[in-house]
Amino acid sequence: MAELPMFPLGMVLLPGGVLPLHVFEPRYRQLVVDCLSDDGEPEFGQALITHGSEAGGGDERALVGTVAQMIQVEALDDDRYALVTVGTRRIRINAWLPDDPYPIADVEDWPDSSPDAPGLDDAVTSSHARVRAALALAAELGDVSAEVVDSDISTDPLVASYHLAALAPIGPADRYRLLTASGPADRLAVLDEVLDDVEAMLKFRLT
Incomplete structure (x- = not known):
């Protein structure tokens, strides 16, 4: 277990996913500075805000998240930052600690079970x-670009399960369900359940 700076958002970053961020709040600007000053790879945790807003605090936060590694950092005017981060591994959040000055949590890695x-x-x-079928329907509605339909996924089944969870045209709550699945087989089974409702809704919108 370890303490980790956290960046709660109204979305879900999955392992292997890419998350660009525009950091402008003073507390998160300090988070970036502190992460860059630490030894090792600059990283923080990302977790879903389950209730409340991203700005100002006072939100309710999920208990499973993903470690985000900064792979690109650009300093902007007014001490803002433009970041590109990539999700590296899943974490279980044992406790949210006081925001001082930014969110911090006691976390531990949570590897997937039965990856093979x-x-x-x-x-x-x-x-x-x-x-791909759901994305084609979403593209027909203009919800996603047509190029996304033919996105490649990994040949590794574990990584592919996360790629599909990220690609699927679903909302944060469903994506969080996929993040919390015990392993790739469970994740793909949950994804099939979610897609039943998604496909029905997309087809209804097209009628």
């Missing part, structure tokens, strides 16, 4: 086809 479960390759292929 039998039948994963077939499950990935099936889920990929369903995600």
